[in-house]
Amino acid sequence: MFLGVDAGGTKTQAALYSASGEQLAEGRYGTGNWESIGVNDALALYERIVTDLCRTAAVPITAIRSVAWGLAGLDWPSDEVRLRPGIEQFMPNTTHTLVNDAFLALRAGSTRPYGVAAIAGTGSTVAAMGVDGRQARTFGLGSDWGDFDGAQQLTRAAFRAAALAHYGIGQSTSLTNALHEWSLYQSIPALAEAFSRGDSISDIATFAPHVMHCADQGDAEAQRILTEAGTVLAQNIIGMAHAVALRSLPFDVVLAGGVATGGAKVFHATIQSLVQAQLPLAHIVVLQRPPVLGAVLLAMDAVGCRTDLTSREW
Incomplete structure (x- = not known):
């Protein structure tokens, strides 16, 4: 057994x-x-x-x-x-x-015992397994150490976009209204005050689905945020695949975690485009x-x- x-x-x-x-x-x-x-x-x-x-x-x-x-x-x-x-x-x-535990998503989602898993949820890590059993993994320590920060990064980027729009130096964005609805604060200054003074605010990672929804509805700022996130994840996928010598082999890239499986079109399209430009034999799948x-x-x-x-x- x-x-x-x-x-x-x-x-x-x-x-x-x-x-x-x-x-x-x-x-x-x-x-x-x-x-x-x-x-x-x-x-x-x-x-x-x-x-x-x-x-x-x-x-x-x-x-x-x-x-x-x-x-x-x-x-x-x-x-x-x-x-x-x-x-x-x-x-x-x-x-x-x-x-x-990142390697479990790879084995569960791949048709082969080798390949790459990209976990993008509350945080993020990318793990790769070579044909010979060699392993490589990003540190999973956030953007300071080269990873995508996951759902929290999407929310922080939305804060920034809404603040710049409020200052009049950034694009108008539907993220502003989405933040009002999510936080129940009816202005960006009120939300910023609550955030800075430690008032009760939901776990910021829970706003990430709203960023993905705004992107799918065509909001330019939300699309930019998800394009940047997808770029970081794609670069790490490519790096880990090279580290375990998968460059010339067919293999699966398994996407897992709430951000990766959330369905945001621009996020997936960015990963698909960048990964397949460098690793044309890679097959990208979402963990099921x-x-x-x-x-x-x-x-x-x-x-x-x-x-x-x-x-x-x-």
């Missing part, structure tokens, strides 16, 4: 599959990011997941041949040193694959399956098992 775990910053999903591709058990939990809850609590959660799913499937833990752990916060070699010994302690005779299925496939890959997966509704 094969276990896949997607331990994210807000939620954790796990699925247990047979070698024939039948789903035997699944589970949902809270955050599994060790950075948020600490190493000891993270390991306790991981052990609980294994116990719960084996109990549901009525099988012993020793029946699990391979596990893939897609872990938010597994960002550096030192992180695996922190986590692997504890995992192997409660499952000592099992093959364990530990990867950053839950990343946890990518974890199950990675667990199977680790021991040479090849099968199709059936899944219940997630």
Whole structure:
């Protein structure tokens, strides 16, 4: 049997599959990011997941041949040193694959075990896997370190566009009215005052869908914002593909995360144009399956098992 775990910053999903591709058990939990809850609590959660799913499937833990752990916060070699010994302690005779959770989207969305995943949600990271198993990943630390800042960047850019329009030095933009409706402040100065004085304002990332909607309705400023965001993401896709020697090969680029899957036409068109100009054999797809299925496939890959997966509704 094969276990896949997607331990994210807000939620954790796990699925247990047979070698024939039948789903035997699944589970949902809270955050599994060790950075948020600490190493000891993270390991306790991981052990609980294994116990719960084996109990549901009525099988012993020793029946699990391979596990893939897609872990938010597994960002550096030192992180695996922190986590692997504890995992192997409660499952000592099992093959364990530990990867950053970005690689799950790649495996879930690609027809091949190699390729590139571009995650654009609240934040952003780009991860690539080569044919030989070589891995490369952007740091995921935001624009200061070369990544697209995700939904928050779109909102901050909308703030700037609305402010410049208010000053009379920027284009008039429908983002202004969208910000009024989203924030319930009826002027840009009122919104700026609330923002600067710490009044209650929604998580700014939640405004990103409004930026995408304005762009699809033809607003020039919103389209510019999404073009700039798509350019950064495309450049990182190209860079990571080169880093794992995919330049001359056909491969999938899997787009995942709320911004990437939000459907903004100019965002997707920018990525498509720039990536295919440099990587003509790349095929861009939007993730349609839950990343946890990518974890199950990675667990199977680790021991040479090849099968199709059936899944219940997630």
